[in-house]
Amino acid sequence: xxxxxxxxxxxxxxxxxxxxxxxxxxxxxxxxxxxxxxxxxxxxxxxxxxxxxxxxxxxxxxxxxxxxxxxxxxxxxxxxxxxxxxxxxxxxxxxxxxxxxxxxxxxxxxxxxxxxxxxxxxxxxxxxxxxxxxxxxxxxxxxxxxxxxxxxxxxxxxxxxxxxxxxxxxxxxxxxxxxxxxxxxxxxxxxxxxxxxxxxxxxxxxxxxxxxxxxxxxxxxxxxxxxxxxxxxxxxxxxxxxxxxxxxxxxxxxxxxxxxxxxxxxxxxxxxxxxxxxxxxxxxxxxxxxxxxxxxxxxxxxxxxxxxxxxxxxxxxxxxxxxxxxxxxxxxxxxxxxxxxxxxxxxxxxxxxxxxxxxxxxxxxxxxxxxxxxxxxxxxxxxxxxxxxxxxxxxxxxxxxxxxxxxxxxxxxxxxxxxxxxxxxxxxxxxxxxxxxxxxxxxxxxxxxxxxxxxxxxxxxxxxxxxxxxxxxxxxxxxxxxxxxxxxxxxxxxxxxxxxxxxxxxxxxxxxxxxxxxxxxxxxxxxxxxxxxxxxxxxxxxxxxxxxxxxxxxxxxxxxxxxxxxxxxxxxxxxxxxxxxxxxxxxxxxxxxxxxxxxxxxxxxxxxxxxxxxxxxxxxxxxxxxxxxxxxx
Amino acid sequence: xxxxxxxxxxxxxxxxxxxxxxxxxxxxxxxxxxxxxxxxxxxxxxxxxxxxxxxxxxxxxxxxxxxxxxxxxxxxxxxxxxxxxxxxxxxxxxxxxxxx
Amino acid sequence: xxxxxxxxxxxxxxxxxxxxxxxxxxxxxxxxxxxxxxxxxxxxxxxxxxxxxxxxxxxxxxxxxxxxxxxxxxxxxxxxxxxxxxxxxxxxxxxxxxxxxxxxxxxxxxxxxxxxxxxxxxxxxxxxxxxxxxxxxxxxxxxxxxxxxxxxxxxxxxxxxxxxxx
Numbered sequence: 001x002x003x004x005x006x007x008x009x010x011x012x013x014x015x016x017x018x019x020x021x022x023x024x025x026x027x028x029x030x031x032x033x034x035x036x037x038x039x040x041x042x043x044x045x046x047x048x049x050x051x052x053x054x055x056x057x058x059x060x061x062x063x064x065x066x067x068x069x070x071x072x073x074x075x076x077x078x079x080x081x082x083x084x085x086x087x088x089x090x091x092x093x094x095x096x097x098x099x100x101x102x103x104x105x106x107x108x109x110x111x112x113x114x115x116x117x118x119x120x121x122x123x124x125x126x127x128x129x130x131x132x133x134x135x136x137x138x139x140x141x142x143x144x145x146x147x148x149x150x151x152x153x154x155x156x157x158x159x160x161x162x163x164x165x166x167x168x169x170x171x172x173x174x175x176x177x178x179x180x181x182x183x184x185x186x187x188x189x190x191x192x193x194x195x196x197x198x199x200x201x202x203x204x205x206x207x208x209x210x211x212x213x214x215x216x217x218x219x220x221x222x223x224x225x226x227x228x229x230x231x232x233x234x235x236x237x238x239x240x241x242x243x244x245x246x247x248x249x250x251x252x253x254x255x256x257x258x259x260x261x262x263x264x265x266x267x268x269x270x271x272x273x274x275x276x277x278x279x280x281x282x283x284x285x286x287x288x289x290x291x292x293x294x295x296x297x298x299x300x301x302x303x304x305x306x307x308x309x310x311x312x313x314x315x316x317x318x319x320x321x322x323x324x325x326x327x328x329x330x331x332x333x334x335x336x337x338x339x340x341x342x343x344x345x346x347x348x349x350x351x352x353x354x355x356x357x358x359x360x361x362x363x364x365x366x367x368x369x370x371x372x373x374x375x376x377x378x379x380x381x382x383x384x385x386x387x388x389x390x391x392x393x394x395x396x397x398x399x400x401x402x403x404x405x406x407x408x409x410x411x412x413x414x415x416x417x418x419x420x421x422x423x424x425x426x427x428x429x430x431x432x433x434x435x436x437x438x439x440x441x442x443x444x445x446x447x448x449x450x451x452x453x454x455x456x457x458x459x460x461x462x463x464x465x466x467x468x469x470x471x472x473x474x475x476x477x478x479x480x481x482x483x484x485x486x487x488x489x490x491x492x493x494x495x496x497x498x499x500x501x502x503x504x505x506x507x508x509x510x511x512x513x514x515x516x517x518x519x520x521x522x523x524x525x526x527x528x529x530x531x532x533x534x535x536x537x538x539x540x541x542x543x544x545x546x547x548x549x550x551x552x553x554x555x556x557x558x559x560x561x562x563x564x565x566x567x568x569x570x571x572x573x574x575x576x577x578x579x580x581x582x583x584x585x586x587x588x589x590x591x592x593x594x595x596x597x598x599x600x601x602x603x604x605x606x607x608x609x610x611x612x613x614x615x616x617x618x619x620x621x622x623x624x625x626x627x628x629x630x631x632x633x
Numbered sequence: 634x635x636x637x638x639x640x641x642x643x644x645x646x647x648x649x650x651x652x653x654x655x656x657x658x659x660x661x662x663x664x665x666x667x668x669x670x671x672x673x674x675x676x677x678x679x680x681x682x683x684x685x686x687x688x689x690x691x692x693x694x695x696x697x698x699x700x701x702x703x704x705x706x707x708x709x710x711x712x713x714x715x716x717x718x719x720x721x722x723x724x725x726x727x728x729x730x731x732x733x
Numbered sequence: 734x735x736x737x738x739x740x741x742x743x744x745x746x747x748x749x750x751x752x753x754x755x756x757x758x759x760x761x762x763x764x765x766x767x768x769x770x771x772x773x774x775x776x777x778x779x780x781x782x783x784x785x786x787x788x789x790x791x792x793x794x795x796x797x798x799x800x801x802x803x804x805x806x807x808x809x810x811x812x813x814x815x816x817x818x819x820x821x822x823x824x825x826x827x828x829x830x831x832x833x834x835x836x837x838x839x840x841x842x843x844x845x846x847x848x849x850x851x852x853x854x855x856x857x858x859x860x861x862x863x864x865x866x867x868x869x870x871x872x873x874x875x876x877x878x879x880x881x882x883x884x885x886x887x888x889x890x891x892x893x894x895x896x897x898x899x
Contacts, residue, residue, distance in 0.1 A: 611729030614656060618822065621652065621829050628836045635739045640780060641841045643743045649834040650750045656826030662759055662805060666766050669797070670750055673773050676789075678841075684780045685845065689865050692782050696866070699785075699792050700877045704884030706797045710804045711888040717808050 005049040006065040006082040008042045008092055009131035015039075016124035023117035032107040035120035039103050039127055043096035050089050054492075061085045061495045062201070064137050071140065078198050083137035087496040090334060091134035091266055094341045098258040099127045101462040105349050106250040108458035109356060113248075119159060123254065126152035130259035134266055138198035139188050142267070146184070146231065149260045150177045156255070157247040169246035176240040180230015187223030190216065200270065207273045214278065221274040221281030224267065225288075232264025232318045234292045239560055241315055245307040245362075249352030252307060256314040257345035262337050265321040269330045272497055276328060286326025286407070290418035293319030295557075297425035301432070302553040305362045306351050309433050313388065314344055316422055320403050323415055329406035330497040331490040335477045336403055338489070339395035342473050343387035346466035350381035353455040353463065354437060358448045364433065369442040373452050376460045378438050380467040385434050387470040389427035390521040395474030397517070402477060402487075405513050409505050420520055427524025435532035479510060640681035647674035661713050661723040665706075672702050739779060745772040759805045763798060770794045784859040 015038035019031060026034075056063070062085035070080040103123060110119050129148025136142040151174075158170025192198050194216060195206035206212055212220075228234070233241035244255060255261060268275060268285060275282045293316045300312035317340050324333025355362060357374055371378045387396040400423065407416040444452070454460070477489035490497075505513075531538050543550045552558070608619075651671035658664050676695045683691025717723050749769035753762045770793040777786035866874050 609732060611732030613725050613728065614822065618656065618826060618829075621826070621833070625829055625833050625836065628833070628840070632836055632839055635735050635779065638841075638845055639739060639743075640776065641845070642838075643746070643776070645834050645837050645841065646747060647750060648837070649830040650747065650754070652830040652833065653827055654750065654754045656830075657754055657823055660759065662801065662808065663753070663762050666753065666762060666801065669766065669793075670753075670769065673770060673793070676785075677773060677776065680777050680780045680782050680785060682844075683782070689861055692785050692862055693865055693870050695782075695785050696788065696862075697870075697873060697877060699788055700881065703792055703797055704880050706800055707884045707888040708891070710800050711891040714804055714807060714892050723808060 003063070003065070004045060005063070005084040005092075005135070006067065008045045008049070008096070009082070009128055009135055011038045011042045011045070012124040012131065013128035016121050016128055019117055019121035019124060023121055026117065028116060031117050031120055035124055036100065036103045036107065038124060039096055039100040042127070042131065043093070043100050046089065046092040046096050049084055050093060053084065053086060053089050058495045062088070062137070064201075066137075075196070076192060078138055078140040080141060081137045082135040083200070084135070085496050086493045087266070087269060087334065088135050090338060090493065091262075092131060094262075094338055095127060095130050095134065095258050098341045098345050098466070099130075099254060101465055102250050102254050102258065102345060102349065105253075105352070105459050105462040106248075108456045109250050109352055110248060115159065119156075119248070122152055122155045122159070123251075126156065126254060126259055130263070133263055137200060139191060139200065139203070140198040142270075143185065143188060146227075146263060146267075147181065149263060150174065150181065150231070153177070153244065153255055153260050156251040157244045159247050159251065163246070166246035169240075169243040172243050173240040176237050177230045180227045180237050183223045184227025184230075187220045187227065190220045190223065194220075203271075204273050207277060217274055218278040218281050221271070221278045222284060224271060224274070225264075225281065225285055228264030228267055228322075229288065230264075231267075232261045232322070233315050234264070234288055234319065234322060235295060238292065238296065238315050239563060242308050242311045242556070245305070245311055249307065249348060249355060252311070253345040253348035253352070256311070256348060257341045261314060261318055262321075262341070265318065265325060265333055265337050268322070268325045269334055269497060272325075272330045275325065276498070282326050282328065284326070285322050286412060286415050289319045289322025289324075289326055290407075290415040290422075291319070292316065293323065293422035294418045294425065295319075297422045297429065298553055299556050300429040301425065302550060304364050306354065306364050306367075306433065306437065307348070307362060309364075309429060310344070310347050310351060313347075313426065313429065316426060317344065317388070319422070320400060320419065323407055323419055324403040327403075327407045327410045327412055327415065329403060329410075331487075331493045332399065332402035332406050334493060334497065335489050336399035339387070339399040339470075339473050339477075342466055343384045343394075343396055343470040346380060346384040346463060346470050347388065349459070349463055349466065350377050350384060353377040353459055354381075356455050356459070357452055358444065359451050361445070361448055364436040366443050366445055366448075367437045368440045368444070369438070370444075371438040374438075374454050376454060376463065380460075380463040381438070382434060383467040383470050385430040389430050389525060390423050390517055391427075391525075392514075392518050393471075393474075395470055395472070397521075398474035398477055398479065401479060401514055401517050404517060405479065405505065405510060408509075408513055420516065423517055423520045424524040427521045428528045431525045431528035432532055435528060439533055440536065479514065637681045637685040640677060640684075644674045644677040644681065647671075647677065659724055659726065661716070661725060662710075664725070665709055665713065669702065669706070672698065735779060739776070742772040742775045742779075745769070746776070759808075760802070763801045763805060766801070767794050767798045770798070784862050 015034055019026070019035065023031060053061075062083040064081055064083045066079045066081035068080055069077055071078040103120075106119065106123065110116055113119060126149060129145050129152055131145070132148060133142055133145025136145060154170045154174040156170075157173050158167045160166045161170070188198070191203060194212045195203045197203070207217060226237075230237040241256075241261070245252060247255075275285060296312045296315035296319060300309045300316065303309045303312065317336070321333040321336045321340070324330065324336060354367070354370065354374065354377060357370070357377070358367065361367065383394070387394040390397045390400050400419075404416055404419045404423075407419060442449075477487050479487070555561075648671055651667045651674060654667035654670065655664050658667060676698055679691045679695045679698070683689060683695075713723060716728070720727060746769045749765040749772070753765045753769075756762055756765065771790060774786045774789040774794065777783075777789055
């Protein structure tokens with residue numbers, strides 16, 4: 001059964017194909033069943049693969065299944081081949097597991113949408129692309145998945161394309177990703193040229209064997225990382241993710257938790273040899289991650305849109321994962337990716353449930369006191385928030401702590417300090433969100449209040465399942481203080497992510513660090529409590545005291561505006577100039593001229609076409625005479 | 634004995650007269666007659682060539698030409714009749730539907 | 734005697750075609766054409782082709798001419814149609830025709846020279862012709878019958894008035 005792992009991506013792929021081609025004739029029930037079951041089947045296969053992987057001899061890893069040679073050009077060839085190793089197995093489990101729950105949730109959430117079938121076709125396609133990305137055994141095929149998720153994110157963010165903002169958000173996601181991908185593909189070219197192949201195994205050997213110069217490794221690593229900043233929404237290419245909120249909420253959950261943004265982290269982990277070898281590149285990854293973690297968290301502080309807060313929190317959390325990768329603790333980064341998948345999809349789906357209850361309201365200022373109306377959404381949301389805030393004994397705590405401990409242990413105190421700062425902010429804004437939404441006075445619009453209701457079972461059950469995992473998922477990766485062998489997650493990933501680079505601190509230091517992060521989390525929650533429950537006028541006072549800071553944060557540091565002024569407007573204006581000067585005059589002129597010349601020639605020639613039989617006969621006679629003359633003389 | 638070239642000369646003259654008749658006349662029926670004249674000029678040439686080469690094939694060809702000409706005349710005259718019924722004229726200048 | 738006959742028939746033939754060009758009466762034209770075809774038939778006889786000569790008289794001077802006469806009767810023009818008014822068309826076509834004549838003459842001269850036979854042996858008994866038609870040219874002969882049938886049916890279908898036209 002383990003050998004059939006290559007089927008994992010293809011089941012959702014086939015389902016997407018069927019839905020896209022025959023979807024319009026299929027009944028709604030069938031569509032939902034097929035879409036969900038295809039992902040579930042992949043999930044089952046992933047579990048089977050995982051179980052098989054536990055038994056398999058580690059020396060034989062990774063298992064590679066080559067379907068056929070896909071590109072063969074000269075000395076270069078790329079196969080359509082998949083590989084199974086712990087890293088891809090973890091990713092496949094996360095993608096299919098969380099993806100399945102999101103599919104189920106979507107059945108309820110999108111129930112009344114007229115693009116129901118299209119939606120599920122996209123969703124399946126998205127899962128398919130992501131699975132290709134994580135299971136590909138060479139970087140070329142991985143790039144196919146990489147672009148595939150980019151395309152699907154465009155399709156799904158712009159799902160309600162009649163809405164101008166949704167359409168432009170989709171375009172923005174696509175274009176920003178394109179910038180990163182340009183660098184990414186350059187990196188791929190360098191790798192293929194210098195390693196001689198796109199296969200990860202060959203690349204790893206080439207890098208280990210020192211066949212690629214140190215400078216070149218750094219260059220490739222940085223190029224690939226630029227691609228990752230686009231896909232994983234890091235500074236400076238994070239701008240698309242907050243706008244991606246325009247898509248349906250389950251899509252946000254999928255993008256933020258299971259697919260898309262995690263691709264960058266996965267890629268860096270997959271390419272860990274490069275980053276291990278190149279200290280400079282790793283340094284960049286860590287610093288960019290740390291800066292993003294804090295920077296995005298500050299922007300989350302002032303947002304009033306419930307999904308936007310979550311979006312910035314995703315950017316911030318992905319930053320943590322990159323800290324992990326940057327300090328060499330790839331397993332910790334992957335661990336955070338894995339726990340984050342649960343609580344972030346939980347938060348998004350719960351937020352979707354809130355929206356559903358309030359007839360699409362997103363503004364937290366128009367919520368409040370929802371606790372009693374949403375008896376299931378509230379506790380699950382709370383669990384997600386606690387998990388992400390880093391309160392002990394929930395999954396987010398273990399993974400975030402693993403990353404920060406490693407950062408500290410590696411002596412990256414600056415990165416560590418930023419991480420701690422981000423943790424305070426995270427706890428604060430998450431509980432600001434909780435308090436504003438579920439506690440305090442009701443500020444709900446009367447119109448929305450009349451329709452106020454808890455979501456149907458099909459939506460709440462995934463919430464409960466995700467909440468359960470948000471609590472327990474962390475226990476597979478306990479910190480060292482619970483014993484050297486406690487971190488099952490790291491041990492599972494050992495064949496791929498070499499733990500040798502992780503430095504272990506003394507138990508006392510470990511405990512101190514854990515206490516610090518606990519204190520930080522509690523502190524953030526307490527401040528939020530004071531600000532938004534105990535004395536709600538305090539935030540207003542603060543805003544009045546520091547209007548500049550507030551405005552800066554509220555407007556997201558004006559980054560969108562700056563990008564617009566620096567990159568977008570000149571491009572648009574330049575294109576317009578080219579359009580009016582060159583396109584309209586030269587190209588159109590040439591084409592119109594050709595058409596005119598043809599028309600003129602036709603009119604001249606039509607003079608010979610008198611319509612009189614005799615004229616034609618005369619012309620024929622003339623022709624015969626000339627022809628005969630030619631033959632004779 | 635008459636030299637074959639005489640017959641050839643006559644055939645050519647007939648052909649040229651057919652051409653001239655075709656272009657000078659303006660009614661379809663007479664133009665059609667001119668075409669028949671040209672056909673017969675060709676027949677004469679074939680027969681004289683058969684005589685000159687001492688082979689009967691030329692005569693066979695002429696036999697076929699006459700058959701085809703009969704068929705062609707039947708169809709051609711039918712078409713002329715049809716055209717006349719539609720347009721009430723057989724002047725060629727009146728038919729210029731194909732004018733570009 | 735033969736030469737005299739040739740010139741007589743040739744003159745008759747050419748004269749009737751010229752008359753056809755001059756005359757504006759279609760019925761006259763048809764009769765002149767019959768005359769010309771009949772004299773051609775005589776010429777065929779001079780060329781050792783008695784069978785073809787007979788066919789020429791029967792089919793051309795007989796069948797085809799009757800067709801022409803019938804059509805002329807049906808069209809029944811009150812007055813003749815004057816010849817071409819565009820003088821340049823006449824000049825151009827006449828010039829081209831003469832030029833064509835010269836060209837053909839040259840071509841024929843070359844052909845005859847290559848044959849080197851001014852007057853071959855006596856050929857063309859109807860028996861020989863019949864044998865040839867039913868042996869070497871059998872397929873062509875049979876297909877000709879199809880052609881005739883097709884033409885017959887075609888002509889009838891074309892000219893037949895539809896019922897609603899009355």
